[in-house]
Amino acid sequence: MAKSEAQRLREARRALSFGRLQLASTAVVAALVLMLVAWLLGNGGKTMWIGTLLAVVAAYSLFVGRALGRAVLPAFAIGLIPFSALLAIQALTGNGCHMGGCATLCLPTCVLSGLIAGGLLAFVSIRVRATLAFVGAAAGMIWLVGALGCPCVGVSSLVGMAAGIAVPAGSVIPRLLEEGRG
Amino acid sequence: MAEPFAREELDAAMLRLADGDRTAVDVVYRILWPMVVRYCQRLVGGSSDAEDLAQAALIKLFAQAHNYEPDKRPEAWALTIAAWECRSYHRKRSRMERNLEKMQALPREQAPDTAEAAWKGQAMSALEQLVRDMSQRDRQVLVDSFVNELAEPVHRKRKQRMLSRLRRRWKEVYGEE
Numbered sequence: 001m002a003k004s005e006a007q008r009l010r011e012a013r014r015a016l017s018f019g020r021l022q023l024a025s026t027a028v029v030a031a032l033v034l035m036l037v038a039w040l041l042g043n044g045g046k047t048m049w050i051g052t053l054l055a056v057v058a059a060y061s062l063f064v065g066r067a068l069g070r071a072v073l074p075a076f077a078i079g080l081i082p083f084s085a086l087l088a089i090q091a092l093t094g095n096g097c098h099m100g101g102c103a104t105l106c107l108p109t110c111v112l113s114g115l116i117a118g119g120l121l122a123f124v125s126i127r128v129r130a131t132l133a134f135v136g137a138a139a140g141m142i143w144l145v146g147a148l149g150c151p152c153v154g155v156s157s158l159v160g161m162a163a164g165i166a167v168p169a170g171s172v173i174p175r176l177l178e179e180g181r182g
Numbered sequence: 183m184a185e186p187f188a189r190e191e192l193d194a195a196m197l198r199l200a201d202g203d204r205t206a207v208d209v210v211y212r213i214l215w216p217m218v219v220r221y222c223q224r225l226v227g228g229s230s231d232a233e234d235l236a237q238a239a240l241i242k243l244f245a246q247a248h249n250y251e252p253d254k255r256p257e258a259w260a261l262t263i264a265a266w267e268c269r270s271y272h273r274k275r276s277r278m279e280r281n282l283e284k285m286q287a288l289p290r291e292q293a294p295d296t297a298e299a300a301w302k303g304q305a306m307s308a309l310e311q312l313v314r315d316m317s318q319r320d321r322q323v324l325v326d327s328f329v330n331e332l333a334e335p336v337h338r339k340r341k342q343r344m345l346s347r348l349r350r351r352w353k354e355v356y357g358e359e
Contacts, residue, residue, distance in 0.1 A: 008215075008237055015206050015244035023248045065202010065248075132267060 019065045025074055027058035038148045041087055042084035047148060054144040059113065067131045074128075078120045078138070079145025084163060086149040106134040110150060117142050119166070121160020122172045124126035132176055139169045149166070188213045192256050200250035207244070210256070214240060217257060218264045225268035231318045235271055239264035269319060278321050281329045286310065312351055320344045 003011075035051030058076070061068035088107045121142060125135050146161050185289035192213045217238055222232040242263050243256075250256070286306070313324065326332045327341040 002238065003233075009208065009211055011237065011241055012211050012244045013204065015205065015241040016199070016207055016247055020247035022245075031207055063202075068261075069202050 017063075020065060023069075024059040025060040027062050027076075028055045030172060031058055034145060034148050038083075038087070039078055041090060043090075043149070046104030050144055051155035052127035054141065057137075057144065061137055068137045070130075072129070073135045073145050074121070074124050075138040075141035075144060078117045078124070079142040081117045081120070082110065082142070083114040083149035085109055086146065090149075095167035105152065105153065107160050108156075108159050110146070110161040111164040113146060114143075114161035115168060116151065116164075117146065118165035118170075119170045123167070125172050127176070129179075130176070131175065135169055135172065135176065139165050193252075195257040196247070196250055197252060199244075199247045202248070203292060211240065214243070214257065214260045215341055218260050218356065221261050221264050225265065226271060234318060235267045239267045241354060242267075250255075274318065274322055278325050281325050282310065283293060285328070308356060309352075312355065315349070315351070316344075320347060 031051055031054045035047055036049070036052070038047045055072075060073050061072050086106070087110055089105050093105060118139070121135065121138055124130070125138075129136075130138075143162055143165055144159075146165075147158055150157055150161070195206040195209035196215070199210055209315055218236040219233055222235045222239070226232050226235060237341050239260060240263075248257070295321065303322065313321065316324070323337070323344040325342045327344075
């Protein structure tokens with residue numbers, strides 16, 4: 001029996017969602033790879049929670065698409081800056097936050113790498129004529145990717161990195177609102 | 183090919199679709215559907231399977247919509263997928279016809295020269311006619327079940343549905359089980 005147009009459209013919508021799910025699974029793989037790297041370099045238990053949250057947020061963003069979906073790739077790319085900077089600190093100062101070197105370097109590295117990442121996000125947001133949703137989603141994912149690499153994940157480091165990202169990234173918000181891209 | 187007025191609309195809708203905008207599904211579908219159906223009808227000789235093939239092609243296009251690049255022409259992409267679907271259809275059909283011939287040859291070699299054999303021959307040609315009228319999907323299920331002997335649960339379910347449709351059709355045409 002021939003299908004009705006409504007039936008065929010329903011199938012088309014289902015196919016689109018299935019394709020978006022496949023796309024979302026690539027974000028899960030990327031988050032798992034970062035999680036594995038962080039775990040192999042000695043960042044334990046908290047890595048799993050942050051990695052899982054990152055996988056969920058990134059997969060959801062890609063599934064939903066539009067501004068959220070467009071934010072995923074730049075967020076992962078920019079997030080690698082705090083991620084690798086913090087892993088480098090860990091490698092230089094030895095494993096574990098109980099060591100003085102790690103504790104003293106961790107917070108400034110979190111803030112500084114967050115500032116650099118936030119600045120890059122602001123630059124990208126202006127270049128791609130982003131919306132507020134893009135900036136917000138990308139900032140959140142950059143923070144999660146960065147936190148994955150943090151050997152001394154504590155409230156102060158995470159807040160420091162968030163502030164580092166938020167200051168330059170937030171500076172583009174008035175401009176976006178002015179251009180009607182809220 | 184797309185009408186000039188639809189071209190820009192199609193390109194824009196396809197970009198939105200690639201971006202994940204679900205509201206673009208209707209626009210893309212309504213522009214591409216008639217074009218792809220006509221193309222499939224040309225390739226499979228106006229058969230009723232053309233709509234199924236066009237639908238299969240569009241479903242593949244929607245599932246891959248996120249890979250769309252703006253320099254690609256959406257209608258060319260859809261027709262390429264449709265051409266592929268039609269080619270697969272022709273391949274499956276000719277394979278199935280070969281298998282049908284094999285199935286046909288079997289009872290004739292073994293049939294004894296009796297009235298029962300004559301009745302069986304008639305029933306067999308009636309059945310062959312029904313099989314020819316089946317949809318492409320049902321014919322594939324028939325071949326998978328009885329020639330390729332696939333027996334996974336999913337195939338068993340499809341086989342069951344295909345046989346019940348075949349029985350129903352037999353009853354409609356010949357009026358008895």
